[in-house]
Amino acid sequence: MKVGFVQNHPEFGNVQANLDRIEEMLAGKAADLFVLPELFSTGYRFKSMDEAHHYAELVPDGITSNFLLSLAKKNNTHFIAGLVEVEGDRIYNSSVILGPKGFVGRYRKIHLFDTEKSCFDAGTDVPPVFDLDGIKVGVMICFDWRFPETARSLALKGAEIIAHPSNLVLPHCPQAMITRCLENRIFAITADRVGEEKRIPGEKLTFIGQSQVVDPDGNILVRASETEEEVHIVDIDLEKARDKNLNPKNEIFKDRRPDLYC
Amino acid sequence: MKVGFVQNHPEFGNVQANLDRIEEMLAGKAADLFVLPELFSTGYRFKSMDEAHHYAELVPDGITSNFLLSLAKKNNTHFIAGLVEVEGDRIYNSSVILGPKGFVGRYRKIHLFDTEKSCFDAGTDVPPVFDLDGIKVGVMICFDWRFPETARSLALKGAEIIAHPSNLVLPHCPQAMITRCLENRIFAITADRVGEEKRIPGEKLTFIGQSQVVDPDGNILVRASETEEEVHIVDIDLEKARDKNLNPKNEIFKDRRPDLYC
Numbered sequence: 001m002k003v004g005f006v007q008n009h010p011e012f013g014n015v016q017a018n019l020d021r022i023e024e025m026l027a028g029k030a031a032d033l034f035v036l037p038e039l040f041s042t043g044y045r046f047k048s049m050d051e052a053h054h055y056a057e058l059v060p061d062g063i064t065s066n067f068l069l070s071l072a073k074k075n076n077t078h079f080i081a082g083l084v085e086v087e088g089d090r091i092y093n094s095s096v097i098l099g100p101k102g103f104v105g106r107y108r109k110i111h112l113f114d115t116e117k118s119c120f121d122a123g124t125d126v127p128p129v130f131d132l133d134g135i136k137v138g139v140m141i142c143f144d145w146r147f148p149e150t151a152r153s154l155a156l157k158g159a160e161i162i163a164h165p166s167n168l169v170l171p172h173c174p175q176a177m178i179t180r181c182l183e184n185r186i187f188a189i190t191a192d193r194v195g196e197e198k199r200i201p202g203e204k205l206t207f208i209g210q211s212q213v214v215d216p217d218g219n220i221l222v223r224a225s226e227t228e229e230e231v232h233i234v235d236i237d238l239e240k241a242r243d244k245n246l247n248p249k250n251e252i253f254k255d256r257r258p259d260l261y262c
Numbered sequence: 263m264k265v266g267f268v269q270n271h272p273e274f275g276n277v278q279a280n281l282d283r284i285e286e287m288l289a290g291k292a293a294d295l296f297v298l299p300e301l302f303s304t305g306y307r308f309k310s311m312d313e314a315h316h317y318a319e320l321v322p323d324g325i326t327s328n329f330l331l332s333l334a335k336k337n338n339t340h341f342i343a344g345l346v347e348v349e350g351d352r353i354y355n356s357s358v359i360l361g362p363k364g365f366v367g368r369y370r371k372i373h374l375f376d377t378e379k380s381c382f383d384a385g386t387d388v389p390p391v392f393d394l395d396g397i398k399v400g401v402m403i404c405f406d407w408r409f410p411e412t413a414r415s416l417a418l419k420g421a422e423i424i425a426h427p428s429n430l431v432l433p434h435c436p437q438a439m440i441t442r443c444l445e446n447r448i449f450a451i452t453a454d455r456v457g458e459e460k461r462i463p464g465e466k467l468t469f470i471g472q473s474q475v476v477d478p479d480g481n482i483l484v485r486a487s488e489t490e491e492e493v494h495i496v497d498i499d500l501e502k503a504r505d506k507n508l509n510p511k512n513e514i515f516k517d518r519r520p521d522l523y524c
Contacts, residue, residue, distance in 0.1 A: 111517055149518070249375075262415040
């Protein structure tokens with residue numbers, strides 16, 4: 001199957017322009033699944049929960065979901081992409097999962113990073129694994145990487161691919177995702193953004209790009225630059241993720257010793 | 263405090279020569295804790311459980327433990343080091359923990375790699391954390407790194423340092439240990455060996471060296487070469503491992519969501 005990511009540079013708050021740019025970047029690009037960054041259509045640094053609320057969308061009835069649904073149908077692809085979600089009086093840093101047949105599901109980030117705690121409510125549902133035409137895809141968002149239990153839980157529930165919309169400002173995640181793939185024998189698609197945001201005086205956020213696809217042997221199949229908008233598509237062989245054997249004697253899930261773990 | 267490792271090149275089966283070489287390498291070297299490789303005094307590739315049994319030692323009454331006890335007293339230091347242990351009719355790939363006051367404890371490897379399954383029994387006890395004069399040290403051995411639950415369990419039980427005797431033949435562990443340190447905010451001391459073993463026709467094992475000390479921010483404080491015998495000692499500030507805050511809003515253990523993990 002073909003999987004890809006978009007590494008974009010959104011203009012804060014200009015949702016329509018950011019969506020138009022995604023459509024432009026994806027013109028003529030074909031894959032079974034595209035992963036887009038966390039909060040790809042709004043930008044990242046909300047000043048408050050009130051500001052996040054202003055940009056928040058119903059899922060799947062908001063502008064971003066509708067745009068992706070339309071593009072998924074037109075291009076016959078799936079999208080996993082980050083947005084600000086509102087439900088009742090709650091605001092979430094979410095990812096939507098959509099395909100040519102419509103809305104598939106959502107994930108609300110459970111590990112909020114730094115000032116996100118002032119802008120979003122933490123998700124209360126278990127990170128999900130979706131069946132996309134027979135392919136098992138788990139979803140986590142950005143800082144979730146830091147907690148090995150997130151990827152582990154998704155892999156134990158059958159995820160063959162982890163889709164990982166991100167807005168990375170610390171340097172460690174691209175290398176750490178190699179560990180996540182090795183320890184779980186999964187593919188991981190991290191879609192990050194580039195550019196800077198200076199929405200708070202004295203606080204400059206620089207996003208590190210380096211979106212990537214990593215395979216279950218820890219090989220980086222493709223890694224984008226630190227600064228440019230890019231789209232990449234790679235062919236992956238899912239059998240690699242379905243085979244948890246390292247060698248004839250080690251099957252890494254059967255080798256686990258949960259009785260001896262905290 | 264000062265911590266160090268020995269990266270050695272044992273001659274298979276020549277225990278006394280290998281111990282003598284360790285004493286030579288450590289002459290004039292002072293640290294509070296030294297980590298030595300897995301199976302450092304015998305070499306790695308036993309052909310069978312019978313052969314492992316031939317080299318197996320009682321703990322702490324065998325030649326390797328006695329050597330380390332004597333050196334720990336003489337040099338006023340602690341050792342965490344790998345050896346083949348026998349207890350009754352069981353053979354373990356173990357690490358011993360010893361200090362100037364005597365024997366502290368043992369750990370029997372719970373995740374056996376590849377042909378080790380034909381030579382050793384898997385440990386049945388939870389990986390331990392020891393209090394060495396007020397410093398909390400957890401122990402895991404080589405392939406245990408591949409299972410995030412091992413380091414996680416040690417860190418959740420209070421380990422500030424993970425001592426990690428190893429005999430690495432795959433390339434991934436040195437980088438992956440950075441992830442282990444970041445996700446747990448701990449120090450990790452991986453003591454690996456160098457050289458080759460060709461004990462089975464058609465099977466050559468090349469050990470990758472690169473013993474290292476990594477800090478809770480993922481910095482490599484020192485990393486040895488891939489081929490040479492080396493001793494390194496670094497100063498570490500344990501307060502870094504005791505502080506689980508990434509920033510004023512993220513304390514990585516309090517941020518865990520165990521109710522949502524598999």
